[in-house]
Amino acid sequence: MHHDHAVRLTRVTRVIGPALAVLLLAGVAALAIVPRLRPAGDDKLVTVHALVGSEKRSFLTDPEVVSVLARAGYRLVVDTAGSREITTRTDLDAYDLVFPANTPQADRIKQARGLTRSYSPFYSPMAIATFRPIADLLARAGVVHTDGPVATFDMHAYLKLVRDHTRWSDLPGADAVYPTDRSVLIASTDVRTSNSAALYLALVSYVANGDEVVTERATAERQAEFAAGLFERQGYLDNSTAEPFDEFLAMGMGKAPMVMIYEAQFLERVRAADGSISPDMLLLYPEPTIFARHTVVPLTDAGDAVGKLLSTSPDLVRLAIRHGFRPSDPAAAAQARGQGAANAASAPPELVNTAEPPSQEISDLMIELIADAYRTGTG
Amino acid sequence: MTRPRMIRQRASRHRMNQHSMNRQNQNRHNMNRRRPRGALVLLIVLATAAAALGACSGSAGTDPDDPGRGGGTLRILAGSELRDLDGLLDDFRRQTGIQVTLEYTGTLDAVDRITAGTTDADAAWLASDRYLRLALGDAPDRSRTIVDRATTMMSPVVLGVRSDLARRFGWVDNKVVTWADVARKVATGEFTFAMTSPSSSNSGFSALVGVAAALAGTSDALTLDDIHPVALTSFFAGQVLTAGSSGWLTDAFVRSATPIGGMINYESEILALNAGALRDDPLTIIYPRDGVITADYPLQLLHADAAHRGAYDRLVSWLRTPDVQRRIATTTYRRPATPGVRLDPAPWPAPELPAQLPFPATSEIADHLLAAYQDEYRRPSHAIFVLDVSPSMRGERLELLRSTLRELAGTGTSTGRGTGTDDTLEQRFARFRERERVTLITFSGTVHDTLEFTVNDPQPGSADLTAISAAADGLTLGSGTAIYSALEAAYRYVADSAAAPADGVAPLTSIVLMTDGENNQGTTADAFHSSYLALPDAARSVRTFTVVFGDARVDEMRTIADWTGGAMFDARTSSLSEAFREIRGYQ
Numbered sequence: 001m002h003h004d005h006a007v008r009l010t011r012v013t014r015v016i017g018p019a020l021a022v023l024l025l026a027g028v029a030a031l032a033i034v035p036r037l038r039p040a041g042d043d044k045l046v047t048v049h050a051l052v053g054s055e056k057r058s059f060l061t062d063p064e065v066v067s068v069l070a071r072a073g074y075r076l077v078v079d080t081a082g083s084r085e086i087t088t089r090t091d092l093d094a095y096d097l098v099f100p101a102n103t104p105q106a107d108r109i110k111q112a113r114g115l116t117r118s119y120s121p122f123y124s125p126m127a128i129a130t131f132r133p134i135a136d137l138l139a140r141a142g143v144v145h146t147d148g149p150v151a152t153f154d155m156h157a158y159l160k161l162v163r164d165h166t167r168w169s170d171l172p173g174a175d176a177v178y179p180t181d182r183s184v185l186i187a188s189t190d191v192r193t194s195n196s197a198a199l200y201l202a203l204v205s206y207v208a209n210g211d212e213v214v215t216e217r218a219t220a221e222r223q224a225e226f227a228a229g230l231f232e233r234q235g236y237l238d239n240s241t242a243e244p245f246d247e248f249l250a251m252g253m254g255k256a257p258m259v260m261i262y263e264a265q266f267l268e269r270v271r272a273a274d275g276s277i278s279p280d281m282l283l284l285y286p287e288p289t290i291f292a293r294h295t296v297v298p299l300t301d302a303g304d305a306v307g308k309l310l311s312t313s314p315d316l317v318r319l320a321i322r323h324g325f326r327p328s329d330p331a332a333a334a335q336a337r338g339q340g341a342a343n344a345a346s347a348p349p350e351l352v353n354t355a356e357p358p359s360q361e362i363s364d365l366m367i368e369l370i371a372d373a374y375r376t377g378t379g
Numbered sequence: 380m381t382r383p384r385m386i387r388q389r390a391s392r393h394r395m396n397q398h399s400m401n402r403q404n405q406n407r408h409n410m411n412r413r414r415p416r417g418a419l420v421l422l423i424v425l426a427t428a429a430a431a432l433g434a435c436s437g438s439a440g441t442d443p444d445d446p447g448r449g450g451g452t453l454r455i456l457a458g459s460e461l462r463d464l465d466g467l468l469d470d471f472r473r474q475t476g477i478q479v480t481l482e483y484t485g486t487l488d489a490v491d492r493i494t495a496g497t498t499d500a501d502a503a504w505l506a507s508d509r510y511l512r513l514a515l516g517d518a519p520d521r522s523r524t525i526v527d528r529a530t531t532m533m534s535p536v537v538l539g540v541r542s543d544l545a546r547r548f549g550w551v552d553n554k555v556v557t558w559a560d561v562a563r564k565v566a567t568g569e570f571t572f573a574m575t576s577p578s579s580s581n582s583g584f585s586a587l588v589g590v591a592a593a594l595a596g597t598s599d600a601l602t603l604d605d606i607h608p609v610a611l612t613s614f615f616a617g618q619v620l621t622a623g624s625s626g627w628l629t630d631a632f633v634r635s636a637t638p639i640g641g642m643i644n645y646e647s648e649i650l651a652l653n654a655g656a657l658r659d660d661p662l663t664i665i666y667p668r669d670g671v672i673t674a675d676y677p678l679q680l681l682h683a684d685a686a687h688r689g690a691y692d693r694l695v696s697w698l699r700t701p702d703v704q705r706r707i708a709t710t711t712y713r714r715p716a717t718p719g720v721r722l723d724p725a726p727w728p729a730p731e732l733p734a735q736l737p738f739p740a741t742s743e744i745a746d747h748l749l750a751a752y753q754d755e756y757r758r759p760s761h762a763i764f765v766l767d768v769s770p771s772m773r774g775e776r777l778e779l780l781r782s783t784l785r786e787l788a789g790t791g792t793s794t795g796r797g798t799g800t801d802d803t804l805e806q807r808f809a810r811f812r813e814r815e816r817v818t819l820i821t822f823s824g825t826v827h828d829t830l831e832f833t834v835n836d837p838q839p840g841s842a843d844l845t846a847i848s849a850a851a852d853g854l855t856l857g858s859g860t861a862i863y864s865a866l867e868a869a870y871r872y873v874a875d876s877a878a879a880p881a882d883g884v885a886p887l888t889s890i891v892l893m894t895d896g897e898n899n900q901g902t903t904a905d906a907f908h909s910s911y912l913a914l915p916d917a918a919r920s921v922r923t924f925t926v927v928f929g930d931a932r933v934d935e936m937r938t939i940a941d942w943t944g945g946a947m948f949d950a951r952t953s954s955l956s957e958a959f960r961e962i963r964g965y966q
């Protein structure tokens with residue numbers, strides 16, 4: 001937006017030509033006029049440039065969200081990037097807010113830029129999107145357990161299959177369902193750039209460490225060595241979580257039989273009832289699972305105002321629920337539910353068995369070690 | 380789908396140039412910022428202050444060029460196969476007033492330009508961006524990123540097999556055929572196939588990466604240790620036709636004088652062929668059980684500024700609407716990318732996309748496969764260059780020809796250091812390859828010299844490549860222009876070479892004819908045509924790719940390409956080196 005001012009001013013003066021000197025003399029006083037030169041209508045709105053994790057794009061560009069923000073005087077322009085990538089971008093000056101998928105990334109940006117404010121309006125547990133025939137195969141293999149409407153995915157049993165180098169074709173009954181020699185692996189994003197993959201890594205390291213958060217360097221090194229294969233053996237991976245889930249929806253199980261996603265991505269589609277979730281698709285909850293706390297870091301006052309609105313506006317909280325997110329403020333959640341935003345069929349289960357992520361230092365160390373494994377081609 | 384494809388491509392680049400005036404107007408504020416003069420410098424200081432002030436007060440500007448109210452522009456660097464969407468995009472242009480222009484180019488050229496920041500396109504639209512994203516991940520300048528991307532349609536790279544062969548092999552309605560089964564039929568000599576060049580076209584690249592993964596036997600992502608050079612060399616010995624584009628490959632496959640057993644190409648190309656030229660005897664489409672790689676045609680935004688962002692968003696959401704997705708599917712046979720959009724009945728024999736093979740995790744592995752394919756796995760090539768050294772070539776034209784040949788020999792890069800390390804990807808993969816035979820036939824009123832080279836060492840600066848550069852530097856002029864005599868001599872040379880039994884598999888031989896004038900002596904066009912038709916099969920199947928340069932006659936060059944099944948390239952609208960680099964994909 002800084003850019004826009006510069007452009008307009010340059011243009012204006014090109015037109016004015018001889019009036020140049022006058023404008024220069026007028027100095028800063030003249031600058032105050034510039035905003036008033038804007039035409040009426042949409043342009044009364046303050047444009048807020050946001051760099052967000054791709055999983056929130058459809059929420060932030062929802063016409064109802066756009067109109068709630070417009071009533072408050074804001075127009076949001078959304079660019080997407082992997083949440084970890086957001087922390088390494090060099091062009092953040094062009095934005096009013098960033099909205100990564102978790103607090104560690106938000107903390108890092110705050111630290112790097114000397115900021116203090118942030119908002120965590122909603123969260124989402126990690127979940128696994130899959131297909132019923134695959135879930136049945138995994139149930140027979142002792143990985144998936146169904147309890148009423150909720151199907152859970154036993155992370156310990158899964159990691160045992162991984163350690164044993166199990167291929168899909170090794171599972172009883174795979175011939176009729178998924179006859180490939182590919183390893184049994186959850187599809188994920190690139191752990192070097194994406195938060196959902198970092199959460200997957202955090203979850204794996206917690207489970208592989210005997211349900212303990214990894215706190216020591218030596219343990220982290222051991223866990224990273226094991227986890228590197230979970231990513232590298234998948235080959236090329238996307239940077240942001242929207243992509244593998246889009247491929248899950250559009251390409252079916254040929255691309256990947258199970259995909260690590262945010263619960264919100266799946267619920268959003270279910271609640272939209274747009275036909276993209278076919279009857280043979282379902283969501284598995286890892287046992288244990290881990291939460292992503294989506295966090296706004298405002299970089300300007302306008303960004304701050306939007307961050308505040310996202311946390312406090314009952315309309316925006318209701319719309320966030322429609323897009324599959326779980327609001328952080330229990331009162332807001334209850335009130336929104338009261339308005340009937342969520343229906344019983346797609347109500348998410350209470351999750352009690354959750355893992356905590358390791359410290360940012362340990363998380364970075366593990367990711368750096370995996371990046372090294374990519375560079376040396378081992379793993 | 381027709382031969383003049385090359386010409387249209389050149390013409391479109393030319394049109395782009397004509398548009399550059401408008402583009403400069405649109406970008407004039409950028410230019411001003413780059414070259415501030417006099418009082419403008421002060422203005423910029425002021426403008427910066429204004430921006431700072433705006434930021435402090437929390438008010439944000441809006442862009443006067445915002446296409447949200449109609450209009451706007453979007454310049455897209457696009458893969459050449461997207462030509463078939465032109466009619467569809469006309470509707471978008473009409474409905475929105477947004478000026479969408481497509482500049483067609485090859486994948487590697489697009490990757491070069493985006494990673495180096497030398498394109499002024501606002502967006503890229505390639506069959507796949509996996510290689511681009513690996514290259515961007517390696518790029519030293521981390522600020523060049525993809526701002527946004529959205530997949531627009533899908534087509535898997537599959538195998539089409541002539542129906543008689545498919546029946547004989549038991550491959551009809553057979554869901555368990557693997558790439559290894561295909562390799563076995565190649566090894567017994569029962570099966571040959573056509574495939575594009577992996578360094579020129581995404582379908583060839585996808586096939587190479589997929590087959591390498593499948594023949595590694597792991598079905599997981601490839602590591603360098605998993606690559607089986609022997610199996611890959613045996614597989615690609617079956618590739619008897621290469622091409623720089625998927626569309627031209629399809630044409631050449633159908634027209635081939637010697638029948639080819641099948642073709643690796645996009646499912647969409649094969650379905651279009653089956654509904655068109657081969658509707659009486661369509662190819663059997665094989666989806667190997669171990670998997671394929673699917674092109675997903677991501678539209679990628681390269682700049683974050685508001686004006687182009689708006690145009691991009693509108694194009695993406697328009698393309699992804701169910702109606703447009705269905706139109707794309709029925710007109711181009713590419714599958715919908717929007718979840719939930721289904722066609723009934725589906726125009727493709729496999730309703731669900733087949734299993735996907737993993738793409739390599741690093742550019743190191745992808746680059747290794749590309750280089751090893753050219754130097755080791757594929758059939759060696761024999762490139763015969765028939766070069767005009769008539770008096771009109773004097774001066775700049777001869778110098779351009781010399782530098783073009785030096786570039787192919789890896790010693791003609793812009794830095795002139797001759798190490799080849801600063802080459803673009805496109806230059807690197809256009810270079811003469813290991814095991815390649817290179818013949819330079821120079822002519823004016825008569826044939827001057829026939830110079831033969833074999834590249835045993837493809838490293839830039841090797842003795843083999845230096846010899847070719849030296850020959851380029853030593854080119855001298857004669858008098859007169861006898862195009863057809865020279866071409867006749869080239870085919871005689873081909874017939875003699877073919878008669879001498881090569882050890883192992885026959886090379887893929889092609890002729891490149893470069894001239895800057897019209898025929899004015901020696902053999903006539905008709906006499907050449909008669910002698911060409913009288914050639915033995917092996918020599919007659921050698922295609923001639925013509926390069927229009929200087930004052931060459933387009934009709935003569937087009938006719939020669941047509942007679943021999945080659946293609947014409949116009950170096951006047953691009954450059955001589957660009958035309959030669961493009962032709963390398965066909966050799």
